Structure formats: structure tokens, C-alpha cells
Amino acid sequence: MSQKFNEIINSETPVLIDFFADWCGPCKMLAPILKEVKEELGEGVKIIKIDVDKNQQLAAKYQVRGVPTMMIFKDGEQKWRQSGVLQKDDLVQRIRSYS
Template sequence: MDTTDKKETFRDIIQSGKPVLVDFFAEWCGPCKTMAPVLKQVQEKMKDELRILKMDVDKNPAVAQAFGIQGVPTFILFKNGEIVWRQSGAMPQAQLESFLRQNM
């Protein structure tokens, strides 16, 4: 899973040709912690098809505000810079993969 590289902006990442799942999370969030291994497994299975980016809402409040993040975890799937799917709350790996495949 990626954290933003200083040379690569958030906008650059979400506008790339490869779909990008952004995990808006917080260090203090229990459900966010339970999603960490799920996201790792999804990344391993879909690594050539999907990029996963973790975005700490406490360290990046402007980005969280720009996308109207009200609760964490919130997942937003971007395709060519457009939001194609959005979901808040923890979910099982199979459900997350299913939503991603339906929307990629």
C-alpha cells in the first residue's frame, strides 16, 4: 500500500489510468485498524489492477474535507480522477473485492 510520495501529488495519483482505492483512516480508529490486513490482502490479490492509497484524515484534513469525509474508514475508488464508488465503514474482504471489481 502506498503513502503519497513527495514527487507525486494526490491529484496525480487519482488521475492516473490505474484505478485507485483511497482509504481515508485515522490512527485512533478501531475499525480502520481491522481493515489494514483486509486492504493488504486485497492489494496482494489485485496489485496489477489497483493501487491502494492510505490517507490519514488527521494529517491531511484539507483532503478529507474536500471529499466530505464524515467518518472513518471511508473508501473512495477513483478511476481517471473520477469517483466511481464510495463506502464508509469496515467490511469483509470478499465484499470489498466484489465492490471494487463491479466498479473498476
């Protein structure tokens, strides 16, 4: 997974990573928000969901302590990180700032 992950985040397009878990209530609230963000930005963002229970090594590497945790990567570098649910407009604005 980490090799593929590195390929994914090494992108000129901002990549939003959503570290989530199936048992997490706020993660379920975030899913439709991310869908709306993707609909608004289209090709301007890649959104990748990573299940922390199935990808524990990756979650540990990025020190994900709580879910949901979102990160934005561009050109392989982590540009932003926040835990918890954000509203669509906040996320769109944040992603656009790295476009």
C-alpha cells in the same frame, strides 16, 4: 498533497483511497483486509491510505465525516464511496467492477 493526490487518482487503474485515523478501531481492522485485497489484485489496484488528521484539507474536500471512509477513483473520477469496514471479497468485487 492535493496536487499529488490528483496525479494519483487520475489513473486508468482503479485507485482505492482509505481515509483513516490512528485512533480509529475499525480502521485497524481494515488494514489487514486491504493488504489481502492488494495481494489478490496486485497491479489491478492502487491502494492509498490517507490519515485524516494529517490531511484535514483533503478530508474536508471529500466531506469525510467518519473513518474509515473508502473511495474508488478511476481516471480522476470518484466511482464509489462507503464508510465502515468491508470484507475482502466485497472490496475485490467492487474494485473489479471498475477495472
